[in-house]
Amino acid sequence: MGVLAWLKSQFILQLLIGFVFVVSGLIINFIQLCSCVIWPVNQRLYRRINTRLSYSLWSQLVMLLEWWSGTECTLYTDHATVDKFGKEHVIITLNHNFEIDFLCGWTMCERYGVLGSSKVLAKHELLKVPLIGWTWYFLEIVFCKRKWEEDRETVFKGLRQLRDYPEYMWFLLYCEGTRFTQKKHQISMQVAESKGLPKLKYHLLPRTKGFTTTMQCLKGTVKAVYDVTLNFKDKENPTLLGIVSGKKYRADMCVRRFPVEEIPDDEKECADWLHKLYQEKDALQELYEKEGRFPGPTIKPKRRLWTLLNFLFWATLLLSPLINFAWDVFISGSPLLIVGFLLFLIIASVAVRRLIGVTEVKKTGSSYGNTEAKKEN
Numbered sequence: 001m002g003v004l005a006w007l008k009s010q011f012i013l014q015l016l017i018g019f020v021f022v023v024s025g026l027i028i029n030f031i032q033l034c035s036c037v038i039w040p041v042n043q044r045l046y047r048r049i050n051t052r053l054s055y056s057l058w059s060q061l062v063m064l065l066e067w068w069s070g071t072e073c074t075l076y077t078d079h080a081t082v083d084k085f086g087k088e089h090v091i092i093t094l095n096h097n098f099e100i101d102f103l104c105g106w107t108m109c110e111r112y113g114v115l116g117s118s119k120v121l122a123k124h125e126l127l128k129v130p131l132i133g134w135t136w137y138f139l140e141i142v143f144c145k146r147k148w149e150e151d152r153e154t155v156f157k158g159l160r161q162l163r164d165y166p167e168y169m170w171f172l173l174y175c176e177g178t179r180f181t182q183k184k185h186q187i188s189m190q191v192a193e194s195k196g197l198p199k200l201k202y203h204l205l206p207r208t209k210g211f212t213t214t215m216q217c218l219k220g221t222v223k224a225v226y227d228v229t230l231n232f233k234d235k236e237n238p239t240l241l242g243i244v245s246g247k248k249y250r251a252d253m254c255v256r257r258f259p260v261e262e263i264p265d266d267e268k269e270c271a272d273w274l275h276k277l278y279q280e281k282d283a284l285q286e287l288y289e290k291e292g293r294f295p296g297p298t299i300k301p302k303r304r305l306w307t308l309l310n311f312l313f314w315a316t317l318l319l320s321p322l323i324n325f326a327w328d329v330f331i332s333g334s335p336l337l338i339v340g341f342l343l344f345l346i347i348a349s350v351a352v353r354r355l356i357g358v359t360e361v362k363k364t365g366s367s368y369g370n371t372e373a374k375k376e377n
Helices: 002-008 011-038 043-068 101-111 124-128 132-138 148-160 182-194 208-217 240-244 267-291 306-332 335-357 371-375
Strands: 072-076 090-094 119-123 142-144 170-173 224-232 250-259
Touching (some): 011 240, 043 240, 101 224, 101 250, 119 132, 124 142, 142 148, 224 267
Parallel strands (some): 090 224, 119 142
8 A cells, every 4th residue: 555655646647647647638528629519409419418428528537536535425324315426406505615625526426426516606617628527518517707787697507508407417506605714704704794693613604696696597397405514534624636646535425305395496595595504514513523423324335346447548558659659769869859759748748737636625716705796695
């Protein structure tokens, strides 16, 4: 295990994994672009194709979590709830505290067969991010600028378009709107005090507009809301860079299922319901801080081989010609070719690091606390 851990920490292996992800992603994006000709003829077929293409890309990141780092994910829920996983359209509410919270969500999506069709209400800036934003665009992800006056028409149109989606989807909502930091929390609690709302200790005040709008637009399609509260053993603060380096984490996820019939249709009452939900989530986090676990029974869903096999397929396809080319370059003895290849490696490493940087908490920009941001609630 010592040798294996050492190998995982080597930059060259991490770079090769990044190379496979980036190049396979560009190939997938190109195929997705070509698939657009199908949309006017058969939207259902277009969606099924792009669901599987998206799975082929996202499952590589899940592979890093499950097989490369060996991170364990434990569910705190009952079997009646788990039996419904992957068999209904749902909205997921997840706390936004960690760099890899989306990966923990994706690994559950993968294990229950909905990774390729998973959705999210994403910030518009991500649309410009290569691979991630481009893949989401073809997957009909709803992008918003966090300014309701500008987002209203786009969000309503995008959500309503998903009503007849042919694959079961888990629609992820980060209701806090941005990742938790102490500065944002201080601002958020000032807003809570001004509105007469109970203060939260471990969460930001939820922005209700996205949740109530999603509930309204997907009414009749979505069957339940899965509330997920995530934390990590030993108070660790995991990072994507840690996952890439092979570091193992232990994630605990408390999952509660709420049938849509229990959630008020009225917008104000629905918003009040969401505030109450986050007060309950805060209590769950308080309990975890004290006892190191969430209440209730535990379930450990098994990881599947598909993520590993998918990565091995792309690695075999892309690394063989790369290694052969690198060998030919170095035995050629040409200084120009060697320098050019080394320059390519440097550019590739920077590109991979920039993609990782998108997830880092300290680099996630936000307008949280601005007058416009406050109006969204």
